[in-house]
Amino acid sequence: MTQDTSGIVAHYERHALAWDCDRRAAAWTDKAPIERFLACLRPGATVLDLGCGGGVPVAAHIAAQGFVVTGVDSSPTMITLCRTRMPDHEWIVADMRSFTSDRRFDGVLAWDSFFHLGHDDQRRMFPIFAACTASGGILMFNAGPAHGEAIGSYRGDPLYHASLDPSEYEALLSENGFELIAHSIGDPAKGERSFWIARRSPI
Template sequence: MEPSELGTKYDKIAQWWHDQHVRSAYGVNQFERAVEFTSGGGKALDVGCGAGGRFVRILQDRGFSVTGLDVSQEMVKLASRNHPEHHFIHQDICSWETEDKFNFIVAWDSIFHLPFVMQKPVISKLCQLLAKDGVLIYTFGNAQGEHTDQWHNDTFYYSSIGINENMQLLINNGLSIMHLELDQYPEKHVYTIATKP
């Protein structure tokens, strides 16, 4: 599934997503674990930021300025309205380019929607966007492959290079793996935290 098509699908459910997650505790414990690896403050990048909410608030409280990226125009509008002091961009991480380096990068439940062939390039890009001593947290599926699933009366695409390939890719890009967890077992949902020495 092309990211532009995914953006259109999320446009349709943006307000529902906002209402469900603006005060949600989903992923907060995992996210706060990652933030503990930072020295606090600096630039943060939220890939697939959605409507903003809980993660942006935590980063703001820790002194980070946030750049959010999402393929859904409606999500970006909501995030900009919710957090006018931060910067949100309607862009695809596959093609987005920046000269900035970030002290903290999160891609929570977002890059698993990317085309399978874009998994390695995008994860490598996130590694390269990290500043020295930066922290990366992202989620992925525990098995290699791609599939579609029905959700909100629509078809959504998912892909993953699996646990071993993700870990090897992080190591190859010079990162140190600090944490790996199947946090919703028996669901195939994995999150990892890595740092750039």
Template sequence: MDPIILGEKYDNIAQWWHKQHSDSRYGLAQFEKAIGFRAAGGKALDVGCGAGGRFIRILHQKNYSVTGLDISAEMIALAQANHPQHNFIHSDICNWESDENFDFILAWDSLFHLPFNMQKPVLKKLCQKLNHNGVLIYSFGDDYGEHSDQWHNDTFYYSSIGLRENCQLLLNMGLSILHLELDQFPEKHAYIIAQKR
């Protein structure tokens, strides 16, 4: 799916998304497990940050300066309004470049929307953006390939390189895998926590 089209789809549900997820517990246990693997403070990157909310509030409380990235302009506007002390960028992670490196990188339920051929390049980019001892957490589909599904009366695209290739890529990039879990069984949803050594 063209990232611009994906951004427009999320623009259409941005207000709903904000109401549903700002204070939800979804993903918090996984996020808190990841953030517990390093000392508080530093720079954090939230890829597919949406409207902000629960994750960014915790990062702020733990003295992280946050850069949030999202393909939806409406989501970014909401995130900036909700967290004016942090930096939010309307951009496609596939093309986004920065001189900054980060101590903590989060990509919760966002990378699975990438075009299939961009899965590995984007994951490599995130690994390269980690500082020494930096922690990466992201979710992905545990099945290999690509598909579309209906959600909110619209069609959304999903892709994944699967469990084995995600793990192999992280190891090849010099990261240690700290935790891997199929956390929503029988849904094909997995998350992984890794650290750069």
């Protein structure tokens, strides 16, 4: 299966308010991995949230724990929600695939967002992760348990997901200066998410 992923940006802007409402109404089943990520950071650390959505529950929880959040999302509506809810933090309308910053962050998170990218775009994200992560900083992203593509559905619209093989993610992390800390595949206690946590090597 191959799928044009260019419609993802338009999809999330079109459904921004509905998605935000549904996310806030649902039980937060994936809190455990977020807590695991935050436990790796020093108090008051800076966190880059790539694909932050409307900021609830993830970015809001990170901010409530005293971390300094910079959120990035391609949806202007989502970013407006974040700015309204958490005006003391920074919110940027941008596509993660082309995001650049002159800063390096203590933590970089791509949660429930990275897996909407096609295989080649996912591969190209790892230099971006490296460029954004401070020496000794922490990266966490989630994807699928095995190489493949899948088309889900949200509000009647198709929704693309993809994953590389776990061994390729581990190789990409190593090639881009990260040391793997933790890898979990589909643990029900962690919201069924498959995720990777890695530390940026000293630079």
